[in-house]
Amino acid sequence: MPFSSPSLCERPAAVRKALRDQSLDGFILPRGDGYLGEYVAPSDERLAWLTGFTGSAGLAIVLEDKACVFSDGRYTAQMEEQVPHDLWERRHITLDPPQQWLGVHAAGKRIGYDPRLVSPDQLAAWQPREQEPEDQTRFVAVEMNPVDLVWQDRPTPPASIVTPQPLELAGETSAGKRQKIARELRNAGQAAMILADCTSIAWLFNLRGQDLEMLPVAQGYALLMADGKAALFMDLARFSQGSDWLEEGIEVYPPQELKKHLHAFTGQKVRLDPATTPAWFVEQLEAGGVTPVLAPDLCTLPKALKNLVEQEGHRKAQALDGIAMARFLSWLTQHGIGKSETALAVQLNGFRRAAPECVGLSFETISGVGPNGASPHYRAEAGKDRVLMPNSVYLVDSGGQYHFGTTDITRTVWLGEAGAQPPQHVRNAFTRVLKGHIALARARFPAGTPGYRLDTLARAALWEAGLDYDHGTGHGIGSYLSVHEGPQSISPTPRPTALQAGMILSNEPAYYEPGAFGIRIENLLLVRESSVKGPRGPFLEFETLSYTPIDRQLIDTALLTPQERRWVDAYHAETWRRVSPHLEGKERQWLETACAPL
CATH class of the missing domain: 3.90.230.10 (Creatinase/methionine aminopeptidase superfamily)
Structure with missing residues (x-):
C-alpha cells in the first residue's frame, strides 16, 4: 500500500519534526524548482503542498512556534482565502519582507534552505540587517529538503521528449548564437557559463519540450564554453527520437555527470547568473577550486531582442x-x-x-x-x-x-x-x-x-x-x-x-x-x-x-x-x-x- 501525505493542517507539524531531526530551528521554502522559473511541474509545487497557496510567486518560513507565507500584491486576497489562518501568518512580500520577519522571529536561529531551489540573490536578500553577531540568523544548506521527506505521494518529475525549434521559426542557428555569446565570455576571461534557466537553454540550442503545461521547455542544465562548444545535461532517453538535429559542437550528458564537468574548470572562472541559477552551483564550483563569477545570463538580452x-x-x-x-x-x-x-x-x-x-x-x-x-x-x-x-x-x-x-x-x-x-x-x-x-x-x-x-x-x-x-x-x-x-x-x-x-x-x-x-x-x-x-x-x-x-x-x-x-x-x-x-x-x-x- 503506497504511503500517503499528511493532510494540509498536519503538514507544518510534519515538516517541523523533519527539521528537528536535522538540528534546524526553521526552514525557508520559496515557490520554485531547481530551474528557478515562474512555472513549475506538479512534482515541484512544494509551497502549494505545504501551505495551500497556489500563486505563482511567494515563499514560506516555518519556525518551531510560528510560520508565515509571503507573496506580492497580485495574491494578497488569494493568500487570505487559501492559507489556513490558524497555522500561517500572511504577509505582503514587499511591504513586510521576509528579511524583516526573520530579523524579528529568527535571531540566532539556524534556518535551513535547499540550495537547489534558492539563487544566490535570494539568499542574500533574506539575511536580516543590523543584527548583532551573536543574534545573526544562520542559513544552513540542507542535503535533504524536509518537505520532500514528508511529501510521500509526490508526483513523478516530468521528462518529455526534446524536440527542435526549426530554423525557419527560430531565425538564427544555435551555432551563430553560441559564437556571439562565447566571444563575450572570452573577452571577460571566463572559461564557461552555466545555464539553469530553461528558456535560455531552449533559445540558445533551438530546442523545445513539454515538461511544463504552459511553457514549452525541456528541463535541464547546460554549460556554454568560451570556444562556442556546449554541454547539455539531460536524460539521454529524452532524445529517443534522436539528437542528430542538434548542431555541431553540442554534446548531451546524463545529469549525474554535471558535478564532474563543473570540477573540470579548476583554477578557471565560470560565469553564472545570481538571480536565475541555484546556489548549489556556487557550492560545487568553490568545492572544485573553480572561481564563480556572478554576472547576468548572457542569453537573456539577445533572447528578448x-x-x-x-x-x-x-x-x-x-x-x-x-x-x-x-x-x-x-x-x-x-x-x-x-x-x-x-x-x-x-x-x-x-x-x-x-x-x-x-x-x-x-x-x-x-x-x-x-x-x-x-x-x-x-x-x-x-x-x-x-x-x-x-x-x-x-x-x-x-x-x-x-x-x-x-x-x-x-x-x-x-x-x-x-x-x-x-x-x-x-x-x-x-x-x-x-x-x-x-x-x-x-x-x-x-x-x-x-x-x-x-x-x-x-x-x-x-x-x-x-x-x-x-x-x-x-x-x-x-x-x-x-x-x-x-x-x-x-x-x-x-x-x-x-x-x-x-x-x-x-x-x-x-x-x-x-x-x-x-x-x-x-x-x-x-x-x-x-x-x-x-x-x-x-x-x-x-x-x-x-x-x-x-x-x-x-x-x-x-x-x-x-x-x-x-x-x-x-x-x-x-x-x-x-x-x-x-x-x-x-x-x-x-x-x-x-x-x-x-
Missing part, C-alpha cells in the same frame, strides 16, 4: 488570437449570462485551440466575474466560481502558445440587461485605464530609455482620480517560450534595462476595486525604431500587435481627448480590417458593432 523571423511569427500568432477573441466576445454577448467562470474559460480556450496552429495555452486563463476580477491573478475553480449575471463586469486574461509565437491579452467587458448602462464610477475607472493604455501605446521616447521611465504614462489618468494598481504595467514575452520574459519591463521598479528595437512587452494598466470589480486592458507591443530623429540620437516607438475590440459600453467619451478618441477609432478600424475577413454571420455583425466609431 526578437529577430525579423520571430517578429513576423508574433504578428501571425497575435492575428490568430484576435480571431479567437472576437469569436469568444461575440459568443459571450449572446450566451455568456448564466455561465460559470470556469465554463467561460473553457469556451474561450476552445475558440483559441480551434486554430490548428495553437499548441496550447501560455498560462491558465484568468476568468473573473465581478469581485473575482479584483484579484489580478485570480484562478476560477469549478464548483467555487461565480456565475456571470446580468449587469456585471467581467475580466478575462488569456493567451496561447503557437510554434511561432506566444500571446497574452486581457479584456474587460460589461454584460448588461437590455438598455442597462454600466455604473458611472465603473465607466470612469475603465476610461482612465484606457487613457493610460493609449498613452503608453502612443509613446515615443529616446533610445536608451528604460521601461520604468514610461510607467507613469499608464498611471497618470488614474492618479488624477486618486486611483492606482499594485503591479507592473508591462512585461516581456517570449517567442514560443515564456509569457513573462525579461530583462525588459515597464514598472515602477527602477530596473535599468533600456528598451530596444525588437523587444515585445505587454501594455496592461488596470484598476481593482476589492469586493466589486477589476479592470485591465492588455495588448502586446513591439518596440521599433521611429522615423523621428532627435538632436542626440534616434527615437523609439511601439507597434501594437494585438487587435481585439475594447468595450465601447465602458468608455466615457467625455473623459477622452480628441486625440484619444481618434486612437480608439483608428484601433477599431484596424481591428475590423484584420479580423472581419475571418468571421461570418452573427460573429461578423457583432464585430462591426464593436468596432463602430465612437
Whole structure:
C-alpha cells in the first residue's frame, strides 16, 4: 500500500519534526524548482503542498512556534482565502519582507534552505540587517529538503521528449548564437557559463519540450564554453527520437555527470547568473577550486531582442488570437449570462485551440466575474466560481502558445440587461485605464530609455482620480517560450534595462476595486525604431500587435481627448480590417458593432 501525505493542517507539524531531526530551528521554502522559473511541474509545487497557496510567486518560513507565507500584491486576497489562518501568518512580500520577519522571529536561529531551489540573490536578500553577531540568523544548506521527506505521494518529475525549434521559426542557428555569446565570455576571461534557466537553454540550442503545461521547455542544465562548444545535461532517453538535429559542437550528458564537468574548470572562472541559477552551483564550483563569477545570463538580452523571423511569427500568432477573441466576445454577448467562470474559460480556450496552429495555452486563463476580477491573478475553480449575471463586469486574461509565437491579452467587458448602462464610477475607472493604455501605446521616447521611465504614462489618468494598481504595467514575452520574459519591463521598479528595437512587452494598466470589480486592458507591443530623429540620437516607438475590440459600453467619451478618441477609432478600424475577413454571420455583425466609431 503506497504511503500517503499528511493532510494540509498536519503538514507544518510534519515538516517541523523533519527539521528537528536535522538540528534546524526553521526552514525557508520559496515557490520554485531547481530551474528557478515562474512555472513549475506538479512534482515541484512544494509551497502549494505545504501551505495551500497556489500563486505563482511567494515563499514560506516555518519556525518551531510560528510560520508565515509571503507573496506580492497580485495574491494578497488569494493568500487570505487559501492559507489556513490558524497555522500561517500572511504577509505582503514587499511591504513586510521576509528579511524583516526573520530579523524579528529568527535571531540566532539556524534556518535551513535547499540550495537547489534558492539563487544566490535570494539568499542574500533574506539575511536580516543590523543584527548583532551573536543574534545573526544562520542559513544552513540542507542535503535533504524536509518537505520532500514528508511529501510521500509526490508526483513523478516530468521528462518529455526534446524536440527542435526549426530554423525557419527560430531565425538564427544555435551555432551563430553560441559564437556571439562565447566571444563575450572570452573577452571577460571566463572559461564557461552555466545555464539553469530553461528558456535560455531552449533559445540558445533551438530546442523545445513539454515538461511544463504552459511553457514549452525541456528541463535541464547546460554549460556554454568560451570556444562556442556546449554541454547539455539531460536524460539521454529524452532524445529517443534522436539528437542528430542538434548542431555541431553540442554534446548531451546524463545529469549525474554535471558535478564532474563543473570540477573540470579548476583554477578557471565560470560565469553564472545570481538571480536565475541555484546556489548549489556556487557550492560545487568553490568545492572544485573553480572561481564563480556572478554576472547576468548572457542569453537573456539577445533572447528578448526578437529577430525579423520571430517578429513576423508574433504578428501571425497575435492575428490568430484576435480571431479567437472576437469569436469568444461575440459568443459571450449572446450566451455568456448564466455561465460559470470556469465554463467561460473553457469556451474561450476552445475558440483559441480551434486554430490548428495553437499548441496550447501560455498560462491558465484568468476568468473573473465581478469581485473575482479584483484579484489580478485570480484562478476560477469549478464548483467555487461565480456565475456571470446580468449587469456585471467581467475580466478575462488569456493567451496561447503557437510554434511561432506566444500571446497574452486581457479584456474587460460589461454584460448588461437590455438598455442597462454600466455604473458611472465603473465607466470612469475603465476610461482612465484606457487613457493610460493609449498613452503608453502612443509613446515615443529616446533610445536608451528604460521601461520604468514610461510607467507613469499608464498611471497618470488614474492618479488624477486618486486611483492606482499594485503591479507592473508591462512585461516581456517570449517567442514560443515564456509569457513573462525579461530583462525588459515597464514598472515602477527602477530596473535599468533600456528598451530596444525588437523587444515585445505587454501594455496592461488596470484598476481593482476589492469586493466589486477589476479592470485591465492588455495588448502586446513591439518596440521599433521611429522615423523621428532627435538632436542626440534616434527615437523609439511601439507597434501594437494585438487587435481585439475594447468595450465601447465602458468608455466615457467625455473623459477622452480628441486625440484619444481618434486612437480608439483608428484601433477599431484596424481591428475590423484584420479580423472581419475571418468571421461570418452573427460573429461578423457583432464585430462591426464593436468596432463602430465612437
